[in-house]
Amino acid sequence: MKKAYAKAGLRQVNGYTGWLKVNATAYQSATHGARYVNNYADSHGDFRYKMFEKAGTMPLGSVLAKDSFVVNPDGKVSIGPLFIMEKMGTGFNKGSGDWRYTMIMPNGTIAGMTKGKGMNMKFCAECHAGVAPDQDHVMFLPEEYRVKF
Numbered sequence: 001m002k003k004a005y006a007k008a009g010l011r012q013v014n015g016y017t018g019w020l021k022v023n024a025t026a027y028q029s030a031t032h033g034a035r036y037v038n039n040y041a042d043s044h045g046d047f048r049y050k051m052f053e054k055a056g057t058m059p060l061g062s063v064l065a066k067d068s069f070v071v072n073p074d075g076k077v078s079i080g081p082l083f084i085m086e087k088m089g090t091g092f093n094k095g096s097g098d099w100r101y102t103m104i105m106p107n108g109t110i111a112g113m114t115k116g117k118g119m120n121m122k123f124c125a126e127c128h129a130g131v132a133p134d135q136d137h138v139m140f141l142p143e144e145y146r147v148k149f
């Protein structure tokens with residue numbers, strides 16, 4: 001998985017599997033193609049993300065990554081996209097709460113990035129905006145899958 005995503009060459013997610021992982025087990029995310037997912041937060045904001053709904057506004061530079069996989073009917077596992085949110089500086093993009101959304105495909109290509117090449121990722125921002133401003137566009141995960149910190 002790590003190797004496939006690394007082909008995209010995005011420094012921001014280098015070594016993400018070593019970041020704080022907030023889910024105890026992989027869980028199926030209806031909103032991300034019903035794939036199984038894991039959620040990770042980097043050191044800019046992991047101490048906040050692990051407070052879940054009490055996290056408040058995430059610090060500048062925070063990166064949240066969600067890797068994904070699919071279990072096929074034959075039992076074989078295939079990799080899904082890597083979903084990324086990065087907290088950029090004030091004024092980066094009002095509509096997304098200054099979050100930059102990126103999706104890296106399993107073959108290492110970047111499908112799109114807020115204000116970048118490819119798809120504009122507006123659909124990510126629009127759904128996540130459902131919890132702004134209370135939760136700074138961060139959704140967290142269903143309680144039953146959370147690590148108890």
Ligand code: HEC
Pocket residue numbers: 028029030031032037039064065066083084085101102103121123124125127128137138139140141142
């Ligand atoms: C229809 C709503 C919806 C859409 C569209 C959506 N998300 Fe999410 N996202 C969620 C929900 C709900 C969660 C938390 C629960 C879960 O994992 O299913 C979440 C969690 C995340 C997380 C973990 C951080 C957090 O918010 O707790 C990342 C990273 C993420 N999404 C990135 C993306 C990206 C990138 C896209 C676009 C390619 C996207 N999402 C599209 C609803 C959505």
